[in-house]
Amino acid sequence: MGSVPTLELRDLRAGYSTKKGFVRAVDGVSFRLERGEFLGIAGESGCGKSTLAYAVMRLLRDNARIESGQVLFNGTDVAAMPEAGVNALRWTGMAMVFQSAMSALNPVLSVGEQLTDAVLAHRNATKAEAEAMAVEMLGLVDINADRLRGYPHQLSGGMKQRVMIAMALILKPDLLIMDEPTTALDVVVQRSIIEKIDELRRALGFSVVFITHDLSLLVEISDSLAIMYAGKICEYGRSRALFDEPLHPYTEGLMGSFPTLTGPVVRMGGIEGRAPDLLSPPPGCRFAPRCARAFEGCGREDPALRDIGGGRLCACRLREPGREGGRR
Amino acid sequence: MKYFLRKLGMLAFTLFVSISINFFIPRLMPGDPARALLDKMEGLPPEQIESVRAAFGLDTGDSLLVQYGKYLGNTLRGDLGVSFSRFPMPVTQVLRIAIPWTIGLLALCMVISFALGTAIGIAAAWKRETRLASFSVGLFSFIRSFPYFWLGLIFIYFFAFRLRLFPIGGAYAVTETRGSAAWWLSVLRHGTLPALTICVSSIGGWMLMMRNNMINVLAEDYITVALAKGLPLRRVKALYAAKNAILPSVTGFAMSLGFVVGGGLLTEMVFSYPGVGYMLYQAVNAKDYPLMQAIFLFIAAAVLVANFIADIAVMILDPRVRDGAA
Ligand SMILES: Nc1ncnc2c1ncn2[C@@H]1O[C@H](COP(=O)(O)OP(=O)(O)OP(=O)(O)O)[C@@H](O)[C@H]1O
Ligand SMILES: [Mg+2]
Numbered sequence: 201m202g203s204v205p206t207l208e209l210r211d212l213r214a215g216y217s218t219k220k221g222f223v224r225a226v227d228g229v230s231f232r233l234e235r236g237e238f239l240g241i242a243g244e245s246g247c248g249k250s251t252l253a254y255a256v257m258r259l260l261r262d263n264a265r266i267e268s269g270q271v272l273f274n275g276t277d278v279a280a281m282p283e284a285g286v287n288a289l290r291w292t293g294m295a296m297v298f299q300s301a302m303s304a305l306n307p308v309l310s311v312g313e314q315l316t317d318a319v320l321a322h323r324n325a326t327k328a329e330a331e332a333m334a335v336e337m338l339g340l341v342d343i344n345a346d347r348l349r350g351y352p353h354q355l356s357g358g359m360k361q362r363v364m365i366a367m368a369l370i371l372k373p374d375l376l377i378m379d380e381p382t383t384a385l386d387v388v389v390q391r392s393i394i395e396k397i398d399e400l401r402r403a404l405g406f407s408v409v410f411i412t413h414d415l416s417l418l419v420e421i422s423d424s425l426a427i428m429y430a431g432k433i434c435e436y437g438r439s440r441a442l443f444d445e446p447l448h449p450y451t452e453g454l455m456g457s458f459p460t461l462t463g464p465v466v467r468m469g470g471i472e473g474r475a476p477d478l479l480s481p482p483p484g485c486r487f488a489p490r491c492a493r494a495f496e497g498c499g500r501e502d503p504a505l506r507d508i509g510g511g512r513l514c515a516c517r518l519r520e521p522g523r524e525g526g527r528r
Numbered sequence: 529m530k531y532f533l534r535k536l537g538m539l540a541f542t543l544f545v546s547i548s549i550n551f552f553i554p555r556l557m558p559g560d561p562a563r564a565l566l567d568k569m570e571g572l573p574p575e576q577i578e579s580v581r582a583a584f585g586l587d588t589g590d591s592l593l594v595q596y597g598k599y600l601g602n603t604l605r606g607d608l609g610v611s612f613s614r615f616p617m618p619v620t621q622v623l624r625i626a627i628p629w630t631i632g633l634l635a636l637c638m639v640i641s642f643a644l645g646t647a648i649g650i651a652a653a654w655k656r657e658t659r660l661a662s663f664s665v666g667l668f669s670f671i672r673s674f675p676y677f678w679l680g681l682i683f684i685y686f687f688a689f690r691l692r693l694f695p696i697g698g699a700y701a702v703t704e705t706r707g708s709a710a711w712w713l714s715v716l717r718h719g720t721l722p723a724l725t726i727c728v729s730s731i732g733g734w735m736l737m738m739r740n741n742m743i744n745v746l747a748e749d750y751i752t753v754a755l756a757k758g759l760p761l762r763r764v765k766a767l768y769a770a771k772n773a774i775l776p777s778v779t780g781f782a783m784s785l786g787f788v789v790g791g792g793l794l795t796e797m798v799f800s801y802p803g804v805g806y807m808l809y810q811a812v813n814a815k816d817y818p819l820m821q822a823i824f825l826f827i828a829a830a831v832l833v834a835n836f837i838a839d840i841a842v843m844i845l846d847p848r849v850r851d852g853a854a
Pocket of ligand 2: 249251379
């Protein structure tokens with residue numbers, strides 16, 4: 201049986217209709233996120249991470265939409281829900297911290313009003329009760345309660361992002377999605393924010409989907425990792441194992457190191473070449489054109505994300521059974 | 529508070545500048561005021577003409593600077609002189625007859641068309657994929673291109689001259705007793721066409737401006753956040769989108785005020801509506817300098833004060849301005 205996971209994606213496809221055609225930014229993504237689990241999703245800019253997050257929250261607007269697949273939140277399919285149902289679920293069940301700390305707060309409403317309006321919209325609370333909750337949440341992210349009367353422009357970038365986190369957690373959601381919450385911040389602030397989230401997760405018990413393009417941020421904190429390339433997950437596994445032994449050539453490149461058979465680890469400045477155009481992705485493995493270890497079949501056949509034991513998934517023909525370089 | 533004081537200082541300074549300009553401009557215009565007045569007084573005994581000259585300071589031989597000093601002092605005391613054309617009425621008294629008509633017509637129409645245009649703009653942006661929204665954009669772009677006087681003449685021709693639904697000019701029926709119900713009704717009937725002219729020709733601008741602001745704001749991240757929070761859409765629309773989108777509109781309102789007032793005054797002339805605009809037209813024809821000066825002063829002061837009010841409105845709406853940040 202097993203318990204119902206907080207979030208389960210089944211073959212999710214989503215993207216943008218453009219004049220030139222449909223840009224499928226999320227192309228058949230599936231994963232499970234257990235209660236209290238911290239999942240990191242990493243990949244280069246433009247690989248579809250934000251689109252994935254928006255699809256889960258059903259926030260795709262205008263030319264964007266979910267094409268097919270299921271987004272099971274606590275067992276119910278959010279993708280198939282009527283809008284009113286999704287709206288009731290937003291912030292109470294799942295909340296999100298956005299990529300752009302600087303522009304995510306409304307400049308003309310006070311911090312307090314922006315923290316409490318979600319409470320007032322979803323709970324039967326008085327204004328005073330909502331404010332008490334806001335004060336408590338601000339305390340959790342180490343922000344003085346007198347900031348409630350202040351406005352966003354009076355806060356630093358790091359403070360804005362912590363206010364955002366307080367806002368996201370105020371209704372104690374089961375799932376917190378964080379879309380590159382620290383990109384706009386300096387390294388020290390980045391660390392403190394990530395540690396804060398981990399601490400809060402342990403205290404409050406919510407699950408986290410943490411999106412980043414910088415894998416190093418997640419080393420110590422995430423339970424599991426999904427590596428995304430051109431709209432697909434190319435590798436998935438427990439963080440520790442994935443860090444110790446990356447299986448997909450793209451993961452290796454993303455980690456900035458390339459293990460050679462002999463000699464020391466050589467630092468690499470990222471991966472050569474550009475990510476493919478999602479409007480018309482290359483046939484076969486999407487990473488093949490940039491892969492140093494591609495062989496002749498890679499450009500024809502798209503490798504499936506397959507279980508290769510030990511809770512690890514990898515979409516690379518190098519790891520297919522019987523293949524040289526495959527896992528013993 | 530600092531912002532408020534700065535704006536107040538600015539208002540005082542600009543008022544002073546416009547009072548000064550007001551003094552010099554008419555004196556640079558062709559035509560001799562003394563001559564004009566004297567022509568009017570043809571046939572009067574010379575002693576009386578002499579006394580008028582003395583009263584107006586026309587022949588005093590004072591230098592321009594001394595005249596300017598006297599003028600400033602008088603203006604501050606609210607003494608704007610005596611009207612040439614309605615001698616010996618003081619111009620402030622002449623103005624007092626015209627101002628209520630202009631405030632009633634122009635100010636009311638401007639506020640209505642700003643409020644209505646802004647509301648329609650909000651709706652058109654919020655539901656921008658709908659056909660009605662695209663249609664309204666086309667419609668308002670079209671009517672925005674009508675000049676005031678042209679629209680006024682069209683209205684007069686069709687609704688007053690051809691269909692005889694409304695009076696051709698004036699502000700009230702002279703046959704009714706002032707203040708009676710029938711008189712008020714006639715005021716409404718006389719005001720309809722000029723009001724329509726002003727509203728129709730200015731509403732398109734406000735609507736399109738607000739719609740554009742709104743569409744820009746709707747792409748902002750804080751809108752996505754508001755939607756992610758599952759807030760009621762009414763709240764997202766009003767406090768997240770519209771409250772931000774209206775800021776440039778209010779500033780724009782202040783900036784285009786002079787233009788709108790100009791159009792409104794022109795409308796008064798077209799409809800012979802006895803407000804400040806029509807009075808200005810009469811004053812220019814009569815070369816009534818004191819009256820012209822007073823009217824210019826009134827217009828300048830009205831625009832400046834309205835500007836000040838718009839600045840204060842922005843201050844109330846935008847905390848960044850309050851802190852002097854933006
Ligand atoms: N509105 C849009 N219309 C068309 N294509 C879009 C639109 N928004 C995003 N895309 C495309 O979808 C793809 C995925 O975008 P997405 O924002 O999900 O990437 P991301 O992984 O979050 O990148 P980043 O790390 O830079 O935030 C990109 O290739 C982008 O070009
Ligand atoms: Mg992104």
